[in-house]
Amino acid sequence: MQHSAHLLDIQHLKTHFATFEGVARAVDDVSFHLDRGEVLGVVGESGCGKSVTAQSIMRLIPEPPGKIVGGHIWFDGMDLTTLDPAAMRRIRGDRIAMIFQEPMTSLNPVYTIGDQIAEMFELHRGMKRREAWQQAVAMLEKVQIPAPHKRAGEYPHQLSGGMRQRAMIAMALACDPEILIADEPTTALDVTVQAQILDLMLQLKEDFQTAVMMITHDLGVIAEVAQRVVVMYAGKVVEQAPTLALFEDPKHPYTRGLLRSIPKLGERSRQGRRHLEEIPGMVPGLLELPPGCRFEPRCSHATAVCREREPELLDLGSNRLVRCHLYGS
């Protein structure tokens, strides 16, 4: 058995989907790790496999059509990819929790908020209903929902989107998990509410000493909360770096493209509405991936070798990894 010094260590994870047209390699040889108490950002365009990676960790991939076909996910000496279902259930919610993108639909409409949070305490802590309910109210208070006693008795449709996402966070953190996976937790919310939710998550992360894996396609969110970033493209990790280093000196052409496509503070006031650069071309379909580098068709630095051979993930030192032939010897 292999051990890892990291809290969560994903090694060469491959999650594929069998579709009518062929096998979609949604996550293809993805490796990264998460350490205690850190916030790791995972960015990439829509469809690059962020959610599939998260669901693989939780073992929530719908099977069929999906399947983890290779790799390991090490957590506390266990390989989550092969853990038996009962043991996996004890980890889910209790030690690794997850919140989803859509606060409108990720709470069950026929149970009260309090019931849904209390369920966590009943399930993982073996509490009786009364006690679990009190704990649920306490959790609602911690996520700064006003009048938590009253709110606990309300149904999801009686709450606003921001309130619901707070309730989701309360539910996820109920059992004081070691890891919180947040899959685009703020994407569906108004900008002002987004900022509040991010602040709340950061504060709770300190209080609960939880490591957070923040999935987003918004580099602005990453800049605000993450210490380290994993950039994904078409099922692969293309770059990994500390947040500051990544923003100051992006290595992979894809990362550079992503950074150019977000507005910088100050520039707008000087030049009026600056036209944002977009990365030309489209994300390739997972079924018609190019033989070489997956970004090659859209890359302005592409050379012959990029078309022929897929680049390896190179270690550039000082915690930086990049998957690009530009940095090969």
Place this chain on the structure above:
Amino acid sequence: MTTYILRRLVQGVVVLLAVSMICFIIFRYLGDPVLTMAGKYATQQEIQEVRRAFGLDQPTYVQYGRFIWNALHGNFGKSYVSRVPALGLILERFPATFELACAAMLIALTLGIGLGVAVSLNPSSWPSRLIMAGSLGGISVPTFLTGVLLIMIFAVYIGILPPFGRGETVQIGFWRTGLLTADGLRHLVLPATTLAMYQLAVLLRLTRAGMREVLAEEYIKTAWAKGLPPGKVIVKHALRNVLIPVVTMAGLQFGELIAFSIVTETIFQWPGMGNLLLQSIYETDQPVIVTYIMLAAFLIITINMVVDILYAVLNPKIRYD
């Protein structure tokens, strides 16, 4: 909530009034009751006397008013044939029909929901496909055919279940039940299954469709992510959401099971209200027919109202204003 219930009550009364009007027309104008009562060979004078005695010589609205007045007092007149109050005659048959309908509903609900959930979890397995094909049969094969087939198989060929009648019954107060004896229960199996078949198929398809939809919902992913075991996710989180329309449907169908068990009761010679109705139609026994229609309308309206209120209670999103 109170206004909601009140409004439903008023609606129910209006519908009942409409039904009563139709009943009155049937009663008064379809075939001359005087002739039926006085007999074929009555003289003109006898006919006049009967007409006066029953108040049938008065203006229509007076007659209708009295009809309603009597109906409100549970008095729908006497059966022309057996000369006893029609309502009593029907109520005497009510337990048989009610027990049959309850048994059918129980079969339809448990099998319908159970199989519907099972099919939704494994939609492409061959047992699922077989069940779905069978459910189409359940919807499209007419009741009399199902009944006759069941009799042929289980009563004639295999010979393990009785083909007709209610078997041994026990009288408890006004209620004559067949549920307390083994013989009575054995007699219940085939007719209840026959009566249940259509509802079972409908509930099964409804459950399956609902489950397929709900299982794809985000909150089901949340439920798995909480670490809940499959049973809790499927029953507590998914099925609970599907149950609202399914139970509503079942409730709405229940009144109809009671009211329209006529075919099943006829095939199995079940001594219930449906059987009585058919017999009364043969004999042009209008008081019984009218009473049956009024009672059926009353039952269906009441049950629908109860179901609507339950639906509102079950579904937190319903508003009453």
